[in-house]
Amino acid sequence: MAGVLTTFPVTAADIQKAAHASQKLDNATCQTCHDGIKGKLEVPGADGEARPLHDIDPDKYGKSVHAKMECVACHTDITDNISPHQKSSAKAPDCAQCHQVLWDKAKQAGTTGSQPRLEIVAKNIAAYKKSFHARPNQDDPSQVNATCTQCHDTHGFNVPADKKSPQYAAWRKEVPALCGEKCHDEQLETYSESVHGKEVLDKNNAKAPVCTSCHTNHEITNTSLDSFKLLNNEACGSCHKENLKSYRDTYHGQVTKLGYVDTAKCYNCHGSHGILSAKDPKSKVHPNNRLKTCQECHDGKKKQLATAGFATFAPHANSHDFAKYPQVWISTKFMIALLIGVFAFFWLHSGLWYYREWQERKEHKNVPHVRTEGMLLNEKKFFQRFPVGWRIAHLAFALITMTLVLTGTAALFSHSAWAPVVAQALGGARGLALIHRVAAALFVGIFFIHFIYVMQRLLRDRRFRWFGPESLVPNWKDLSDMVGMFKWFVGKGEKPRFDRWTYFEKFDYWAVFWGVSIIGGSGLLLAFPTVTAAYLPGWIFNVATIVHGEEAFLAAVFLFTVHFFNNHFRPDKLPPPDIVMFTGTQSLEEFRREHPAQYQRLVDAGELDKYLVDAPSRPMTLGSKLLGLILIAIGLTLLVLVIVGFLGGAG
Incomplete structure (x- = not known):
């Protein structure tokens, strides 16, 4: 708002009228300029070029979580309602600082229990400060990679609390565009052609994965970190439970579950943003492409080069689908029968033996079974x-x-x-x-x-x-x-x-x-x-x-x-x-x-x-x-x- 430049069709008469208006700084007064009806507002950018200010939709703001707040509660540096505004020395709006102060006050007052959403915000702030978004931008170290306002429309912010509601589903479907159009356009393009993207964007399936399903909301980290790679498997498994279970039965899954990234994870085989159906000829796991996919890890350098049999390995084989995995079904049933047979026989054998010997000890039975009478034996000698x-x-x-x-x-x-x-x-x-x-x-x-x-x-x-x-x-x-x-x-x-x-x-x-x-x-x-x-x-x-x-x-x-x-x-x-x-x-x-x-x-x-x-x-x-x-x-x-x-x- 500071240093606002008005561009046509805002007239000099309008400005003059505003100059003589009351000095009230209520929301209605702010909206006389910032509702986007009268014209576009611009302010000088960091590079000296004019940049547009966001229009504030009165309807969206009225339904947002901030609807009951006055504009100047956040824009504390605005001291008048005359354009261009005279700025005070107060700090520019800071979402994180404001919410942290509110949370600290709630803790001091002992009212945290009645403000669960405020606690969620406080946790999100803590997570964000450790995230990849909060790091200095490589191109402009004076700025972070992403701020709250780049992801959230602070004036219309109204993420539904009920994650099962239609309103939440509608909000969730907007996430790919929010992430992709502003920053990650290449990833959005790839995602749009994937099975996940088509479910969300074409079929309107709000339950299908979006960006935050894999990258989380505020804890977003560098995808090269081991922590992200390990959690990514669990994110996939939250939807593909059976596949995650069968994957964990493999050596790949066992090593991953131990907490190491030495072996293949979901994205190594299926891809990340461009996941396709296994029937798609372009899919990494299509039968024609599997060996090539295996050779991305087993490349003959760090690991020996994958050979033909790798392509027919079944990383998601299970023991209950005979039609699809007959060898696994047979071997599993054989081993179960073997385990039951051996343990049933020998545990029964041990139990009965213990019972019989204990009974004989109580009855003081001692049958020698051998003839020792008349023998001159040195009982101090031992048998080798x-x-x-x-x-x-x-x-x-x-x-x-x-x-x-x-x-x-x-x-x-x-x-x-x-x-x-x-x-x-x-x-x-x-x-x-x-x-x-x-x-x-x-x-x-x-x-x-x-x-x-x-x-x-x-x-x-x-x-x-x-x-x-x-x-x-x-x-x-x-x-x-x-x-x-x-x-x-x-x-x-x-x-x-x-x-x-x-x-x-x-x-x-x-x-x-x-x-x-x-x-x-x-x-x-x-x-x-x-x-x-x-x-x-x-x-x-x-x-x-x-x-x-x-x-x-x-x-x-x-x-x-x-x-x-x-x-x-x-x-x-x-x-x-x-x-x-x-x-x-x-x-x-x-x-x-x-x-x-x-x-x-x-x-x-x-x-x-x-x-x-x-x-x-x-x-x-x-x-x-x-x-x-x-x-x-x-x-x-x-x-x-x-x-x-x-x-x-x-x-």
Whole structure:
């Protein structure tokens, strides 16, 4: 208003009339010039050129949130109603400062509860001050990128509070033009041709995304920031809930949910302002363009160049649409059946075993199962059950397996509160992946060393029987022992007399072979995607992801429940831990109780003395117990994390 220049058709008579008018500074007086009816008003701009002043529509102002305010409440520098106005030294209008003062006064008066919209404005001001719009403009550092008045018509401001009202929908549809026509014209042009733009501009669909849906209202940040990229996925998911859920099941989604931008997000595949239907030949995700889109990230520089199979990978595959994703449906149902079958059998097995042993302990039953009368045995001697090589391999497997569980489930359950913490502690998504792959390589390496060592020894031993009592190969006695155990569980028979290896120990041993084959095989497919995709279709990644994750979940839960129970938490093992795998030895009493058939066989053959050794030293015993307790504590902690992650995903 200061320094107003009138241009025709405002006449000298009008000015003279205004000069002799009353000095009242009410809204009606202001409107005699600023209603846009009498003519255009201009003031000198910063560059010396005349710039037009906004006309104030009386109807719009009367419906605005500022309708009850006097013009001079904001334009405090205006002291008269004569044109050109004489300006005082008061500051020019400042929307943010005015609303902040009002909010501060409301807080001092304790009336904030009755002014919820004022609180929203205060929060918006705080957000704006941190936003990209509030930064100095590159071309003119004396100005910010955008001010309140560039986005809001302060005289006609009336954003409906009810976001479900038709009035709000009508206001929302004006947002693209507001952002695009004033500043972002290129983006508006691209948006207008997109599926989102056509929904809003052509089909009048107020629910379709507009600028603020992705960029927010006042918190607008630089799109190159990690924070924006991560939140952008969530913005897409607010509409595309099923697609966001299926995306999070992929490695891309898991890394993103952990809080890192190393992998593809929605806009990497679909674009941003120019998103098109997948059926559109110009779309980035059209079948003819998918490989090229994948190669934008997997470009052969930072990542290996994407190969043919990438184009048929399904980032939004789900397990309930057999017609569209049959491989995913089948693999998911198979893994669910496997998990239910294994857990149902072994948890029942453990529960019944605990019940039977606890009952016998209460009844003080103690059936020796072996003949010891007349034998001259030194009960202070211990039976050597495991050689040093087996013990070292077991310890290495235990530590590596726990590392694999921690790093693998952090990705698998990336939605959990604990997963990002673990990822950050281990060097981010890349550190997590590196540790996981190194641990996997060590696991497979130790497995093959063990396998080659055992095989070459067995093949040179002509007395070894593949289905004999010393062999880990399952035989008919194992089936008989298993049936006998269930009879004993329910009080229908005696406890079976186990030989060197029990059927559940054999299951543990061969489970490693299964794990290396299934978890290791699927992991290799995922670890070298360009090689995999060069020879196999993209749906292999979907299946491998499901199998790798579900089988790893099965192994972790089995180890820290069933395996821990069998070896540490049975009533006759309490208090834990059982240290036979650390010392390699166990007392004769314990050996007779747990492996009576082997004990009797060695006694009958006169070979028992060959396996008797001195009891482990006290430091060895204490050290083994401490190590065992530490490993059990780590295992149970990992079990809690896995359960929290699983329940969080199920919910």
